[in-house]
Amino acid sequence: MQYIDNIIFLIALIVGFGLFFKSTKEIYRNIKLGKKIDRSDQSAVRWKTMGKVALGQSKMVKRPIAGFLHILVYVGFVIINVELIEIIIDGIFGTHRILIDVFGASFYAVFTSILEIFALLVLIAVVLFFIRRNFYGVKRLNMKELxxxxxxxxxxxxxxxxxxxxxxxxxxxxxxxxxxxxxSSNFPISKHLFPFFENLGESTLHLIEKSAWWFHFIGILFFMNYLYYSKHLHIILAFPNTWYSNLKPKGQFNNLDSVTKEIRLMMDPNADPYAAAPEVDPNEVPEKFGASDIFDLNQVQLLNAYSCTECGRCTAVCPANITGKKLSPRKIMMDTRDRIEEVGKNINKNGKFVDDGKKLLDDHIQREELWACTTCNACVEACPVLIDPLSIIVEMRRFLVMEQSSAPSELNVMMANVENNAAPWAYNQADRLNWAKEN
Structure with missing residues (x-):
């Protein structure tokens, strides 16, 4: 019976990490539902970007107050959980603060003092974040999608x-x-927080210490498994998300290979327009232009959706949203993630995806939202973890135009003018220089 605590601890540890890896496996499976995309180029630049943005939090500090508080929570929470190593060793082997024997009393005192200082900073930052989110009235934290x-x-x-x-x-x-x-020198903060402990008996103090120890350990396991259901997945996914980010210049669209091939054929003076077309498999499904559901998006875009922090920095700088349009880049990412989760639950239930009659387009993201976008890239620039909402908007627009011939009337007029006049204006090519003659 003397090992009952150790056995319970080991069971909790195995169950906690087992559930975490199960959730991680599901997320990985869901991301793989997207189309493959090669983002393995410029690995040195990608490692540098990940270190600078995900680890170094370089884009967070563009909003200094929120950025500073976030760094306190991020760094402090990571450092505090270094103690989880000691908790795991103590829990498995029944020891108490094993690292004091490993480090020595002096170094251990420095180690625990640093942990306490960072824990206090985390505590303060968390309280300020709570007040700021619920009582300070920051507009981007109080929009309807939240x-x-x-x-x-x-x-x-x-x-x-x-x-x-x-x-x-x-x-x-x-x-x-x-x-x-x-x-005496190990706990510079906690010894002042609970002065009433001095009047308690040793057995009571042991009970309090053990209860708090168990609460801290179980709390960490709970937090770890809660991440799957939370926007705080970015704690983990921000690292791969920044590594796989788009390194091309902002605003550079990706061309469809099928369309590029046709245009090159049209512009090749040596091409034979009457040449026999290559044999086509009648059972082959033609490639879809653009995206109407998550299966049409690439895997990095699905990773983007899971990595979204819902901070709203993208929406706060979106000119369409600022002027009262329906578009919110943050909502685009949240809706994409909701659809991924909807599909994931479908797969869990049926063993494979069974058509549920729903799509990302119309059932989650409305057309009005898509056409409100000015493609200015402000949302992409603002994101602290290099998420690209614009790429999803463009792919869904591409589907509407190229698959459904559905576009706002203004855009249809412009495209008709380009087709007929080689310019977006309703003027004949022969009349283009009339303005110069008038002068």
Whole structure:
């Protein structure tokens, strides 16, 4: 019976990490539903970009207050969870603060003091984030696409992080007052947070320390598995997302190979227009132009959707949204992720995807949203993790125009003018220089 705690701990550890890897496997499967795309070029640049943007948080600080607070939470939370190594060793082997014997008392005191300082910074940042999100009235954090679950999700994450840091301090404070001589220099913050611990008996302090230790450990496992249902997947996916980001100049469209081939044939003076066409398999499904569902998007675009932080920086700078149009680049990414999850649940239920009569287009993203976009790339520039909402908008527009011949009347007029007059204006080519004659 003396090993019952160790056995329970080991079971919790295996179950927690097992569920996490199951969720990770599902996300990977869902991303693979998209079309393959080769983003393996310029690996040195990609590693540099990932280090600078995902690890270095370089784009976060463009909004200095939010950026600074985010760095505190990000760096602090990562450093605090270094202690998870010690918790796992102690939990499996039944030891208590094993690293004090590994590091030595002096170095361990420095180590735990640093952890406490960062934990306090995380605690402060989390409280400020909560106030800012719920009471300060930041417009991009109170838009209609965040009503309901997205807003609750953001708040739950802040509450969980607050609770984990509080458990960390409680655990340390109880240890300090249990044996102040041993831990006198280890806990510079927690020893001042719980002065009433001094009046408690040793058995009570041991109970408090063990309860806080278990709460902290189970809380970390819960947080880790909650990520699958949360926008906070970006904690993990921001790294591959920035590595696979588009390195081409913003605004450079990708050309469809099938269309490029036809145009080259048309412009080749040596091509025989009456040459026999290559034999076509009657069972082969013609390649679709553009995208109407997630299966038509590429895998990086689906990774983008999972990596979205829902911070709204893209929507805050979108000229269409600012002028009252329906478009919100953040909503485009959220809707894409919702559709991916909808398809994923379908696969989980049926073993494969069974047509559910729904599409990303119209069922999740409306045409009015797509045509409101000015393709200015402001959303792409603003994203702190290099997500590209514009690429999804362009692919869906491409489907509407090339597959359904569906476009706003203004665009149809312009395209007719280009076809007939080789210019977007309704003037005959012969009349182009009339303006010069008048002068």
């Amino acid at each position: 009503f309901g679950w997205p807003k609750n999700d953001a708040n739950w994450i802040l509450i969980i992080e607050f609770a984990l840091m509080l458990a960390f301090f409680t655990m340390n404070g109880a240890d300090y007052f249990t044996d102040t001589q041993k831990f």
